[in-house]
Amino acid sequence: MKDFKNVWIFAQTQHGKLSPTAYELLTAGRQLADDLGEKLCAVLLGHNVQPFAQDLFACGADIVYVCESPALENYVDDIYAKVLADMVAQYKPNKFLLPATNLGRSLSAKTAVFVGTGLTADATEVKINKEDGQLHATRPTFGGNLMATITCAHTRPEMCSLRPMSYEKAPAKAGKKGEIISFAFNPTKHTSLAKFLEFIKSEGTGLDLSEASVIVAGGRGLGKPEGFELLKKLADRLGGAVAASRAPVDKGWIDYRYQIGLTGRTVKPKLYIACGISGQIQHMAGMSGADVIVAINKDPQAPIMQVANYAVQGDLYDVVPAMLEALK
Ligand SMILES: Cc1cc2nc3c(=O)[nH]c(=O)nc-3n(C[C@H](O)[C@H](O)[C@H](O)COP(=O)(O)OP(=O)(O)OC[C@H]3O[C@@H](n4cnc5c(N)ncnc54)[C@H](O)[C@@H]3O)c2cc1C
The missing domain is CATH 3.40.50.1220 (TPP-binding domain)
Structure with a gap:
């Protein structure tokens, strides 16, 4: 377990936009990384997503891992989870935060299974336990009457999906730079039985x-x-x-x-x-x-x-x- 270092966040992109949750996870992740004395890293998957790396650096990321391919343009959970699991196997993050959005809930669960580690889903607060460096992820339980703090003692990374809006967005600092690490998409391995056909936007009225x-x-x-x-x-x-x-x-x-x-x-x-x-x-x-x-x-x-x-x-x-x- 000592080989696992650094705090990762999944920077969700969809339809050419970086999700606001990426900035919230940078706030949560920065605190964890500082408490551990480790680096804060963001993961970008998609097609033509590398330009978002600058925003992620400005808001606190030290390293951004990027995997780009036309096959990642639209979200398919098998493909995304296989790529993430391979990234985890190669770079061995210590903690891995994903957003508890619809996409993030599906992706985090599948990735945790592929990686063979534990996931605290839908947490509202994350902390590092100062004594052993473990991730303490807290979430409401029993209909919201209790708050449960959940740990993952025996496997790494400790994974967690965090509810959107649980943390403020990380502020941008002009001129902050970082390192981009590219990860190669493998079309024979990163596959799915499911095929993306079309995206149908739900018809909403009024503001998001x-x-x-x-x-x-x-x-x-x-x-x-x-x-x-x-x-x-x-x-x-x-x-x-x-x-x-x-x-x-x-x-x-x-x-x-x-x-x-x-x-x-x-x-x-x-x-x-x-x-x-x-x-x-x-x-x-x-x-x-x-x-x-x-x-x-x-x-x-x-x-x-x-x-x-x-x-x-x-x-x-x-x-x-x-x-x-x-x-x-
Ligand atoms: C596991 C679990 C998960 C849940 N998740 C959620 C959740 O995500 N979100 C959620 O909201 N609930 C959730 N609930 C349900 C929750 O417990 C309540 O039942 C629900 O929030 C009640 O909705 P309400 O306040 O609209 O209705 P009520 O509790 O019935 O309250 C209605 C209120 O309207 C007032 N009122 C009536 N007429 C008028 C009027 N003309 N003008 C002004 N005031 C009036 C009454 O005085 C009363 O205070 C969950 C419950 C469980 C067990």
């Missing part, structure tokens, strides 16, 4: 939740699916996006991709307006990082009213139209 600085979220208290139309008006007026608790998702009032919480998305907007949401722990797990929380609820005892910066007691069907009127 991960980029919205204002989120107006609705819960069971909306009482009907049409309630989201009212919330959309408020979100549009504030330049924000609509989201939901799990209750309206379960009822089929709104699509799952809008769900905030333990089994949904984690968001960190500047302003989060919760309308008719009680604020159960599983919901709070996804939004408690918001800078300012406004809760609109009939019940002054609802848990969300206790954590809100502004708790508005009242019927959302009175309060939201009044807010819209005032915003005119």
Whole structure:
């Protein structure tokens, strides 16, 4: 195990863009690398992705491993995982962080199996245990009622997928340079039985939740699916996006991709307006990082009213139209 050195992060790219999660993983990875006195390295897979290496250096990477091929232009998990497993076998990283995005969850699990090591999936915090240098990855468990810290004592690398938005993005430092190491794609070995046919983008309305600085979220208290139309008006007026608790998702009032919480998305907007949401722990797990929380609820005892910066007691069907009127 002593042969394994350095902290790796997977810099996800898709459709010609570097995912914001790469910068978040650089923040988490930098702390681990500094605590271990090791290097921080990023891994780029894709087609024509090498130019992203400069961004990764500027935001903290010391080394960027790049594997480029037209065969990597579109994500196919078998192919990506085989390339990553071969990179791990050759360069032997100590810790390996991937984003817990849809792509990262699939890729991290498959890679861990190919490598024969352990993976903590969907962690929200990573630390180095000062006594033995092990990775301590913490994630919510038992419906969010407990936080479990998971270790991988006997194999390397210790792998972990980290929830998007769990860490701030690493700031860029102009002029910082690093080393690029190219890894050759092997078309006879890096293969898959699955074949990429086409990418179909899901039809979303409004802003991407991960980029919205204002989120107006609705819960069971909306009482009907049409309630989201009212919330959309408020979100549009504030330049924000609509989201939901799990209750309206379960009822089929709104699509799952809008769900905030333990089994949904984690968001960190500047302003989060919760309308008719009680604020159960599983919901709070996804939004408690918001800078300012406004809760609109009939019940002054609802848990969300206790954590809100502004708790508005009242019927959302009175309060939201009044807010819209005032915003005119
Ligand atoms: C393993 C597990 C994972 C989960 N994951 C998630 C998750 O990711 N996200 C999530 O959200 N939940 C999750 N849940 C469910 C969670 O426990 C709650 O059941 C859910 O968050 C409740 O949604 P709600 O607040 O909209 O509904 P409720 O708890 O029913 O609250 C509705 C609120 O609306 C108020 N209200 C009613 N009418 C009005 C009105 N006209 N105006 C103003 N206020 C009104 C009520 O006073 C009440 O406070 C999970 C649960 C489990 C067990």
